[in-house]
Amino acid sequence: MERLLSVFDELMKCKNTHEVDGLLVGHNISNSFYFSEETYPKIPFKIAREEIIELRRKGVLADDYTVLDISGFSAMEKLLYSLIWKNGDLKKLKHIVAGVLAQSEDSAVQGIVFHQYGKFLSGKSNEPIIDQHVLRAFAVYEFRGNSTVVERYKKLEVITKKEIGLIARYKEWLSEKLTFELRQDPEYTYHVDKVLFALGKYIKFQNRRNTFTEDD
Numbered sequence: 001m002e003r004l005l006s007v008f009d010e011l012m013k014c015k016n017t018h019e020v021d022g023l024l025v026g027h028n029i030s031n032s033f034y035f036s037e038e039t040y041p042k043i044p045f046k047i048a049r050e051e052i053i054e055l056r057r058k059g060v061l062a063d064d065y066t067v068l069d070i071s072g073f074s075a076m077e078k079l080l081y082s083l084i085w086k087n088g089d090l091k092k093l094k095h096i097v098a099g100v101l102a103q104s105e106d107s108a109v110q111g112i113v114f115h116q117y118g119k120f121l122s123g124k125s126n127e128p129i130i131d132q133h134v135l136r137a138f139a140v141y142e143f144r145g146n147s148t149v150v151e152r153y154k155k156l157e158v159i160t161k162k163e164i165g166l167i168a169r170y171k172e173w174l175s176e177k178l179t180f181e182l183r184q185d186p187e188y189t190y191h192v193d194k195v196l197f198a199l200g201k202y203i204k205f206q207n208r209r210n211t212f213t214e215d216d
Contacts, residue, residue: 003029004140004141004199004202004203005144006027007027007199010023010026011178011192011195012177012178012179013179014178014182016181017185017191019182020182020192020195021191024195024198033198033199033201033202033205034194035193035194035197035198042187042190046122047100047121047122048100048123049122052100052101058072061097064094065094065097066090066094067081067093092114094111095108095110095111095114095118096114096118096121098111098115099114099118099120099121100119101118101122102119102122107164109161109164112130112160112161112163113130113131113159116128117129117130126174126175127171128170128189128192128193129193130159131159131197131200132156132157132159132200133197133198133199133200133201133204134170134200135156135163135166136153136154136156136203136204137196137199137200137203138170138173138196139156139166140153140154142166142170142173154204154207174189174192178192
């Protein structure tokens with residue numbers, strides 16, 4: 001726990017992404033917990049709500065945001081569609097689309113992770129990618145004074161509507177508790193996400209080994 005709190009304390013003092021990137025090494029967090037940039041390279045685009053509206057106008061997307069017509073797909077679009085189909089993820093696309101179209105304060109009660117991902121893709125400010133590892137790390141920090149809640153969040157595997165309030169507090173923390181200088185970098189949430197991702201995986205690993213103690 002002490003290591004986690006130290007990383008968060010230093011993270012809130014960082015003034016640039018270079019300092020953020022050095023936190024994991026500085027606190028001896030094994031690179032086996034690091035975010036894989038090879039598996040998840042940085043996304044170099046945003047999706048505007050106007051683009052979604054155009055897809056609906058053309059009949060590519062149905063009114064419920066599911067894929068309706070693929071007849072005009074390019075070869076690359078067909079390949080990507082085939083991959084999504086094979087993974088059984090077609091139904092998840094509508095949650096991403098809904099997130100792109102959502103107002104910043106809107107919250108989903110289903111497909112929460114993908115809805116938030118859509119918000120991120122839309123380019124809305126202070127809308128980070130959310131996953132179990134990031135939220136696990138933030139929850140353990142956020143509820144550090146409540147051991148019962150902390151123990152529950154150490155075991156977090158699936159994000160449900162119960163975590164909507166926690167997600168809101170995480171976004172508030174990102175936009176208010178980090179330094180002004182760091183928040184001027186348009187990609188600061190990406191770098192913070194990598195740190196929390198590793199911390200979340202570290203917590204999960206330590207919890208499974210029953211060695212995540214106050215002295216760690």
